[in-house]
Amino acid sequence: MSLLAFSPLLIEAQQAYFIDGYHGGVYGHYPVGQTSFMVQKLKQYPDWCINLEIEPESWNVVRERDPEGYIAFKQLFKDQSVRSGRIEYVNPTYAQSYFFGTSGESVIRQFQYGMRLLRKHFPEAVFTTYSSEEPCFTSCLPTVLKSLGFSYASTKNPNTMWGGYVNAHGGELVNWVGPDGTKIVTVPRYACEDLQPESTWQSIAWFNSKDYIRKCLDAGIKHPVGMCIQDAAWSHGWNKGPWLGQDTTSYYRPTAYKTWRNYIRNYSDGSAGEDWHFSQEDVLCALMWGTQVMQRLTREVRTAENHIVQAEKMASYARIYKGKEWPADSLDEAWRTLMLSQHHDCWIVPYNRLNGKKTWAETVTDWTGSTNQKSRQVIDESLKSMAGQDPGNRIRVYNTLAVERNELVSMEVPSSWKGKNWVAIDSQGEKFPTQWTTENGVTKLLFRAKTPSAGFTTYTFQETGKRLKAVPDINRMHNGNYCLENDLYTLILNPSKGGIIESLKAKHFQDREFVDFDNTRSFNELRGFFIKENSFLSSISQPATIQVLEQGPLLIKVGIKGKIGSYPFTQTIQLVQGEPRIDMHIKIDWKENIQIGEPGIEFKAEDPRKSFYDDRYKLMLYFPTEMDSSQIYKDAPFDVCKSRLEDTFFNRWDSIKNNVIVHWVDLAAKDNSYGLALFSDHTTSYAHGKGFPLALDVQYAGKGLWGKDYVIDRPTEFSYSILPHQGNWEQCRLWTLSERRNEPLISVLTKDRAPSSASFLSIEDDAYELSSMYYEGQDLYIRLFNAQGGNAVKEISIAGNNPVIKSVELDGRIVETLSVQEKDGRSFLKLSIPQFGIRTLKVERDEK
Numbered sequence: 001m002s003l004l005a006f007s008p009l010l011i012e013a014q015q016a017y018f019i020d021g022y023h024g025g026v027y028g029h030y031p032v033g034q035t036s037f038m039v040q041k042l043k044q045y046p047d048w049c050i051n052l053e054i055e056p057e058s059w060n061v062v063r064e065r066d067p068e069g070y071i072a073f074k075q076l077f078k079d080q081s082v083r084s085g086r087i088e089y090v091n092p093t094y095a096q097s098y099f100f101g102t103s104g105e106s107v108i109r110q111f112q113y114g115m116r117l118l119r120k121h122f123p124e125a126v127f128t129t130y131s132s133e134e135p136c137f138t139s140c141l142p143t144v145l146k147s148l149g150f151s152y153a154s155t156k157n158p159n160t161m162w163g164g165y166v167n168a169h170g171g172e173l174v175n176w177v178g179p180d181g182t183k184i185v186t187v188p189r190y191a192c193e194d195l196q197p198e199s200t201w202q203s204i205a206w207f208n209s210k211d212y213i214r215k216c217l218d219a220g221i222k223h224p225v226g227m228c229i230q231d232a233a234w235s236h237g238w239n240k241g242p243w244l245g246q247d248t249t250s251y252y253r254p255t256a257y258k259t260w261r262n263y264i265r266n267y268s269d270g271s272a273g274e275d276w277h278f279s280q281e282d283v284l285c286a287l288m289w290g291t292q293v294m295q296r297l298t299r300e301v302r303t304a305e306n307h308i309v310q311a312e313k314m315a316s317y318a319r320i321y322k323g324k325e326w327p328a329d330s331l332d333e334a335w336r337t338l339m340l341s342q343h344h345d346c347w348i349v350p351y352n353r354l355n356g357k358k359t360w361a362e363t364v365t366d367w368t369g370s371t372n373q374k375s376r377q378v379i380d381e382s383l384k385s386m387a388g389q390d391p392g393n394r395i396r397v398y399n400t401l402a403v404e405r406n407e408l409v410s411m412e413v414p415s416s417w418k419g420k421n422w423v424a425i426d427s428q429g430e431k432f433p434t435q436w437t438t439e440n441g442v443t444k445l446l447f448r449a450k451t452p453s454a455g456f457t458t459y460t461f462q463e464t465g466k467r468l469k470a471v472p473d474i475n476r477m478h479n480g481n482y483c484l485e486n487d488l489y490t491l492i493l494n495p496s497k498g499g500i501i502e503s504l505k506a507k508h509f510q511d512r513e514f515v516d517f518d519n520t521r522s523f524n525e526l527r528g529f530f531i532k533e534n535s536f537l538s539s540i541s542q543p544a545t546i547q548v549l550e551q552g553p554l555l556i557k558v559g560i561k562g563k564i565g566s567y568p569f570t571q572t573i574q575l576v577q578g579e580p581r582i583d584m585h586i587k588i589d590w591k592e593n594i595q596i597g598e599p600g601i602e603f604k605a606e607d608p609r610k611s612f613y614d615d616r617y618k619l620m621l622y623f624p625t626e627m628d629s630s631q632i633y634k635d636a637p638f639d640v641c642k643s644r645l646e647d648t649f650f651n652r653w654d655s656i657k658n659n660v661i662v663h664w665v666d667l668a669a670k671d672n673s674y675g676l677a678l679f680s681d682h683t684t685s686y687a688h689g690k691g692f693p694l695a696l697d698v699q700y701a702g703k704g705l706w707g708k709d710y711v712i713d714r715p716t717e718f719s720y721s722i723l724p725h726q727g728n729w730e731q732c733r734l735w736t737l738s739e740r741r742n743e744p745l746i747s748v749l750t751k752d753r754a755p756s757s758a759s760f761l762s763i764e765d766d767a768y769e770l771s772s773m774y775y776e777g778q779d780l781y782i783r784l785f786n787a788q789g790g791n792a793v794k795e796i797s798i799a800g801n802n803p804v805i806k807s808v809e810l811d812g813r814i815v816e817t818l819s820v821q822e823k824d825g826r827s828f829l830k831l832s833i834p835q836f837g838i839r840t841l842k843v844e845r846d847e848k
Contacts, residue, residue, distance in 0.1 A: 446552075
């Protein structure tokens with residue numbers, strides 16, 4: 001039966017096209033019988049094609065509970081030819097992640113693990129086009145997709161835009177250009193594809209209306225296409241098979257259903273006429289930033305992301321140095337639960353219940369907890385294999401980054417060490433001070449360790465009767481203020497104004513003052529609009545008490561206890577000798593569930609105005625910085641975005657701006673002579689604009705997406721850091737400094753004395769970041785990322801002889817076998833990576 005037989009014949013002059021299919025899975029929504037239903041409808045309507053975005057684990061379940069449907073669907077799926085194939089898998093990621101809020105490595109693994117599992121069920125699967133019904137986009141996707149073998153993409157998501165969408169741009173086809181220059185042919189959300197009136201979740205492309213198609217034709221789009229990848233949820237009433245087929249009058253005809261690859265290759269213009277230099281700010285996302293549930297969820301995901309990449313690197317060291325078996329099952333399961341915690345439904349409907357049981361947010365806690373437990377186990381077992389079972393009296397320190405580091409280590413040591421003064425002694429006999437500290441009730445020994453690139457070093461410890469003078473210092477001044485000082489900064493706290501930072505001077509560049517004295521906001525001030533009080537409340541309105549928590553030769557830490565309104569808060573500020581980052585922590589002990597945010601906005605699903613959009617009313621931490629003119633930079637997965645925004649403020653769904661901080665945002669002087677970086681331990685939002693200082697989202701509470709009440713039900717607590725710097729973000733190596741925060745040095749007690757220090761991998765000029773290092777079978781994979789700029793050839797040194805080193809794509813295709821020179825037990829090769837480019841090296845060892 002022809003699809004046109006659904007309704008009276010209405011022939012228009014120009015052919016239009018439609019992308020139909022299904023979105024969901026066993027974690028989101030995938031009813032029993034859905035697979036048999038798709039088979040039935042495909043047989044019933046031979047002109048229908050479907051594009052799939054089904055979670056790969058769904059097929060494990062379908063095989064057991066709908067075996068006949070599973071077998072029949074596999075048979076239909078076998079035809080993956082461009083013209084006759086009727087099924088295309090357009091989002092093969094493991095858990096349909098939003099991408100814009102996670103790490104670049106997570107983006108890669110979502111695809112690799114998802115495609116691997118899908119090929120077990122559908123060996124014939126060909127992955128040609130990336131498309132998503134949710135705004136699952138980020139700027140580095142061209143790089144990742146092309147390396148995985150994809151040819152095309154689409155940035156449309158016309159029917160599920162509650163949490164955001166991509167900027168409208170261009171016409172029929174564009175070249176989506178990634179940050180490293182990689183291009184992929186893409187069907188964009190057309191410049192003429194407006195948002196749907198009286199909707200806060202659709203664009204006009206969701207149904208191929210006559211008005212939409214005619215608008216496209218008027219814009220010169222000769223082969224217009226609409227899209228709706230339907231929710232695989234019969235409870236939503238989306239169980240009708242062909243999306244357009246049961247309507248009688250409203251959609252444009254002739255419309256033909258196609259797979260994305262068939263449409264692009266055979267029915268579109270075929271080649272892109274424009275390069276679209278895509279910015280991360282073209283991803284317009286508006287999740288419930290600042291709510292407690294989102295803070296908790298994104299902190300948990302961030303912690304798990306950091307742990308698992310360190311676990312892989314440590315397991316690699318254990319195999320390289322001690323021949324330990326690769327813990328494939330543990331790491332695969334750790335990645336699995338991390339990827340599931342990145343599922344878009346976790347982030348957009350965290351209060352919904354997963355399969356009628358725990359909420360998505362509660363399940364994220366379980367999933368990331370499993371990832372952390374397995375990662376910790378892998379790290380501990382790797383350390384034991386390298387250090388030996390007997391702990392000994394030396395401390396070995398491991399560095400998982402490809403740069404030499406000299407930074408603080410905290411180590412739990414035997415009880416016999418406690419209560420004594422120690423010095424740390426390196427392999428050259430040089431002595432360094434130590435300091436006792438307490439972390440979460442556990443007493444630990446602090447010392448500063450200098451470690452080689454991607455390797456380790458070993459320190460011995462000697463008891464000393466001489467207590468070293470504290471170099472960082474804390475003094476109470478005559479006016480009641482507190483002065484905190486180390487070798488890099490002088491910082492003044494004012495307890496009479498809630499403990500705000502009244503002055504911050506950087507000694508290492510001419511005592512430059514960073515605090516803007518003339519701004520109406522104060523530095524490190526808390527301020528937001530409290531609905532109950534019907535006013536803005538600020539931490540500067542009441543005095544705070546300041547307590548010295550730590551003071552020694554390595555670090556000082558103070559605690560600030562104050563109130564915002566009647567609600568007590570604690571902030572800590574830590575200065576470390578020789579450390580350019582200033583670490584802070586905040587905890588607010590709420591007495592009750594209150595509302596914070598823009599007042600007077602009644603929630604209506606179809607009303608574009610929402611109270612949770614405008615950060616100016618949320619509780620924020622402010623950082624007014626002395627700077628005549630400024631520019632914002634912010635990190636994204638395998639990218640750094642130079643902001644094009646005059647400000648970050650919006651209060652309507654149809655005017656969303658990208659105000660997301662993933663790891664850091666940098667406020668830089670226009671001449672790039674200096675700046676202030678702000679780090680967050682979780683993905684959230686930031687604010688900035690003319691006359692409005694850089695600020696970090698702390699708390700929103702009230703009505704949110706779908707009218708859900710986003711409550712305060714526990715203390716608000718997270719960590720953040722600031723870093724004054726010279727030069728721009730590249731010159732001060734901000735990406736590397738962020739990675740140091742994500743991957744701290746790892747230490748272990750050992751008796752092992754040989755060797756005392758080693759570097760497995762080093763890179764000329766520390767030019768590239770070590771994104772990941774892991775084994776597959778007998779082969780070691782090393783992924784490098786160039787954040788710094790320039791594409792000059794750099795020399796890379798790897799410990800060991802007789803390697804065959806290949807540059808490979810993310811799908812395993814060999815790009816080239818690299819020329820390797822050997823000298824003094826190391827192998828040397830040359831490599832050039834463009835800025836924001838990634839390269840994966842496959843190291844094969846000749847075991848003969």
